[in-house]
Amino acid sequence: MSVQGSVHEMKRIAPGMAAVSGEMKNRALLAVAEALSEKKEELFAANTADLKKAAENGLKSAVLGRLKFDEHKLAACVEGLKQLAALPDPVGRVLLDRELDEGLELRRVSVPIGVIGVIFEARPDAMIQIAGLCIKSGNCAVLKGGREATETNRAVFGVIRDAVAAAGLPANCLLQVSAHEEIDELLKLDRDVDLIIPRGSNAFVRHIMENTKIPVLGHADGICHIYVDEKADQAQAVPLIIDAKTQYPAACNAVETVLVHQAVSVEFLPVLVKALRDAGVTVHGDEASAAIVTLDGPCLSGEDYRREYGDLEIALRIVRDTDEAIDHINTFGSHHTDAILTEDDAAAEHFFSLVDSAGVYRNCSTRFADGFRYGFGAEVGISTGKIHARGPVGLEGLTTYRYQITGHGQTVGDYAEGRRAFHFRDLP
Amino acid sequence: MSVQGSVHEMKRIAPGMAAVSGEMKNRALLAVAEALSEKKEELFAANTADLKKAAENGLKSAVLGRLKFDEHKLAACVEGLKQLAALPDPVGRVLLDRELDEGLELRRVSVPIGVIGVIFEARPDAMIQIAGLCIKSGNCAVLKGGREATETNRAVFGVIRDAVAAAGLPANCLLQVSAHEEIDELLKLDRDVDLIIPRGSNAFVRHIMENTKIPVLGHADGICHIYVDEKADQAQAVPLIIDAKTQYPAACNAVETVLVHQAVSVEFLPVLVKALRDAGVTVHGDEASAAIVTLDGPCLSGEDYRREYGDLEIALRIVRDTDEAIDHINTFGSHHTDAILTEDDAAAEHFFSLVDSAGVYRNCSTRFADGFRYGFGAEVGISTGKIHARGPVGLEGLTTYRYQITGHGQTVGDYAEGRRAFHFRDLP
Numbered sequence: 001m002s003v004q005g006s007v008h009e010m011k012r013i014a015p016g017m018a019a020v021s022g023e024m025k026n027r028a029l030l031a032v033a034e035a036l037s038e039k040k041e042e043l044f045a046a047n048t049a050d051l052k053k054a055a056e057n058g059l060k061s062a063v064l065g066r067l068k069f070d071e072h073k074l075a076a077c078v079e080g081l082k083q084l085a086a087l088p089d090p091v092g093r094v095l096l097d098r099e100l101d102e103g104l105e106l107r108r109v110s111v112p113i114g115v116i117g118v119i120f121e122a123r124p125d126a127m128i129q130i131a132g133l134c135i136k137s138g139n140c141a142v143l144k145g146g147r148e149a150t151e152t153n154r155a156v157f158g159v160i161r162d163a164v165a166a167a168g169l170p171a172n173c174l175l176q177v178s179a180h181e182e183i184d185e186l187l188k189l190d191r192d193v194d195l196i197i198p199r200g201s202n203a204f205v206r207h208i209m210e211n212t213k214i215p216v217l218g219h220a221d222g223i224c225h226i227y228v229d230e231k232a233d234q235a236q237a238v239p240l241i242i243d244a245k246t247q248y249p250a251a252c253n254a255v256e257t258v259l260v261h262q263a264v265s266v267e268f269l270p271v272l273v274k275a276l277r278d279a280g281v282t283v284h285g286d287e288a289s290a291a292i293v294t295l296d297g298p299c300l301s302g303e304d305y306r307r308e309y310g311d312l313e314i315a316l317r318i319v320r321d322t323d324e325a326i327d328h329i330n331t332f333g334s335h336h337t338d339a340i341l342t343e344d345d346a347a348a349e350h351f352f353s354l355v356d357s358a359g360v361y362r363n364c365s366t367r368f369a370d371g372f373r374y375g376f377g378a379e380v381g382i383s384t385g386k387i388h389a390r391g392p393v394g395l396e397g398l399t400t401y402r403y404q405i406t407g408h409g410q411t412v413g414d415y416a417e418g419r420r421a422f423h424f425r426d427l428p
Numbered sequence: 429m430s431v432q433g434s435v436h437e438m439k440r441i442a443p444g445m446a447a448v449s450g451e452m453k454n455r456a457l458l459a460v461a462e463a464l465s466e467k468k469e470e471l472f473a474a475n476t477a478d479l480k481k482a483a484e485n486g487l488k489s490a491v492l493g494r495l496k497f498d499e500h501k502l503a504a505c506v507e508g509l510k511q512l513a514a515l516p517d518p519v520g521r522v523l524l525d526r527e528l529d530e531g532l533e534l535r536r537v538s539v540p541i542g543v544i545g546v547i548f549e550a551r552p553d554a555m556i557q558i559a560g561l562c563i564k565s566g567n568c569a570v571l572k573g574g575r576e577a578t579e580t581n582r583a584v585f586g587v588i589r590d591a592v593a594a595a596g597l598p599a600n601c602l603l604q605v606s607a608h609e610e611i612d613e614l615l616k617l618d619r620d621v622d623l624i625i626p627r628g629s630n631a632f633v634r635h636i637m638e639n640t641k642i643p644v645l646g647h648a649d650g651i652c653h654i655y656v657d658e659k660a661d662q663a664q665a666v667p668l669i670i671d672a673k674t675q676y677p678a679a680c681n682a683v684e685t686v687l688v689h690q691a692v693s694v695e696f697l698p699v700l701v702k703a704l705r706d707a708g709v710t711v712h713g714d715e716a717s718a719a720i721v722t723l724d725g726p727c728l729s730g731e732d733y734r735r736e737y738g739d740l741e742i743a744l745r746i747v748r749d750t751d752e753a754i755d756h757i758n759t760f761g762s763h764h765t766d767a768i769l770t771e772d773d774a775a776a777e778h779f780f781s782l783v784d785s786a787g788v789y790r791n792c793s794t795r796f797a798d799g800f801r802y803g804f805g806a807e808v809g810i811s812t813g814k815i816h817a818r819g820p821v822g823l824e825g826l827t828t829y830r831y832q833i834t835g836h837g838q839t840v841g842d843y844a845e846g847r848r849a850f851h852f853r854d855l856p
Contacts, residue, residue, distance in 0.1 A: 015758060019781040098803055104792060106802055113814050114784065194814050215643065215815040236837035243839030330443060352832055353447040356542070364532060364835025374534055375526055375852035386541050386622050386828040387643040388815040400814040404780055407792025409664035411671030415801070424803035
């Protein structure tokens, strides 16, 4: 069947998937965990084929590392599925319970979104995690993994699909597409797909956002800032910035720009730059910074600060005060995660209330922006949008809600014409 | 200044508007209420000019009625603004408070969306209500009213703008655009406008949805259903359906199609059709209905049921069972509001769990789908989308959230490498 036909059929079965009990969804998650363990040799063999091909194609060792699917990663996936099964059902939660009038009760109840398309990078463990999140949240999902992991993904998907069907979930509640052209086909299905979650390079995510009418959850850029205030604990600031830059430089929540209050720049910058260089980081900066420390490359200004290095490179800028730091972040940032380092409560409060980002932090690393670290169990992605879920998106972001009213024959005319009146009483 | 320039400037001041205290926002709302009362003669004079022109252009009396702005409507608007001022601040609510580790606290806090474009129909009172909702929720707003109300809207907007500025809110936190071409200009500003809320005809809303990359909150169609189950209380069903069709036939939540269980169709349809005809409703239906009652016009089937009459016209269809009713609603409906009439708890439960609509009702009129009737104070529109707010959208739907973390120098490396561990403790 064509992608269009399969997805249209998926939309039709989505209400049934949404109505599956929490118990059955948990049984399916555990069945998937068990099946992956049982069939592991098959999965490792497929992965070996992918790795061989990737090595032949000269892929970088970092990519090969992400592509590799071994006992260690399998164990983490199995553990993740078990943890997911142990979480409360995100569907069917009563979010509001209000008596509008005697015998007329309004409820807001969480429900799955419906059909979700997830397009993700090379890591085969991503498919297991994302499929798990979709099952637990009662969504149907179209999964498209990275080309480098074709064989592994095919094997992993086959195991998941069979286990899910055997556990009694609607057949075809999960679908894998593998050809790159099928992404474009998927993006056109705005009548049947409720949400697209792309995970990948900035250019790829931007391509998706610009080529579909389906709502897209995610982020293209991750230009995160750390602002070192006049009242920062400087000894604490240095290892924190090193962590935010070097702990995983390719991550979207790694810091790209450090803004330093002018009053402490002469004292702080030399110490910071030495520590950055010791950690192997290339250091760029504005003219004012260059007057204090030696920088790599030409001085930066304006639009230069829109760059996401995604590597061991960082930009510095000296700012007049907290307001200039906030203005820089709101202008050149990507509304992802931005931190202030300060011992001054008023400055932190000011920063928290005016920085227009999904995450605003005080005195900790921007790298904390992550579903696991927020205690969400897992994340399907990080959103910088303001409509629907924002920041790390876990199970809750894969649900929406529905209003239910149960009455006893009430008509609106009685209320509009004053024969009856609402009393709006929230129920416990 | 061009619309583009003004909206870009608005985006810049949006974080400041978002940070305005609840007290100041309430003061602004009361100042607007007072100013509208003080300047009422000016507003009524502008409205008289609009009404005169509309009458000359031969507009229908229903439109003239909506266009009229008199003492009665002013009083309702003033009362609405006072009620809004009395509501709790939707911004700054702590939605999650979690200690990730000793001295590392995560909070999810509600914040305004930012810049919202609202395009609404002729009613001048809509501008007052929408401006009030945007002020209360801390959003900047671009307002575009209907052409017929040009003079009234201009006068009303002038009063609102001056009162808001005098109350100390950021100048230009509200902007009015009046030319129709400016809508197209607005729709292109996806970098500066966070959300568009269109209210108007189906064709107009669909035009907006198809011509912008900005997220759109609302609905094009309002094809609502009432399903009369085998176990319905038939005496209750008749006045309820009459209310849902005739109380305000042009409303999006008026019923368009009545589905009747085959087991009760011979008994119920003649009674229903008589009552509908007595209420002046034209009655269409499928072949099976035509075998029981006399219908107006040719028999309906398939795609005919996608029609939103928006008038004193209704469609009937006989269904085999609840599942066929659900399937009809999910296929031909607009995911707005759909009701089951039944005394059977299991059938109602089944309907509630499988109908994929923003509102699912039991034993009451679909006309209850409304922000006021849900106790939200007011509504900015009704959304049939699944991303962000759904159903009647009040203040809460005009907010999003932001994550805040306050730490004491924590780095991610310590957690990634096992030197520290999260304990995830939700705080009361």
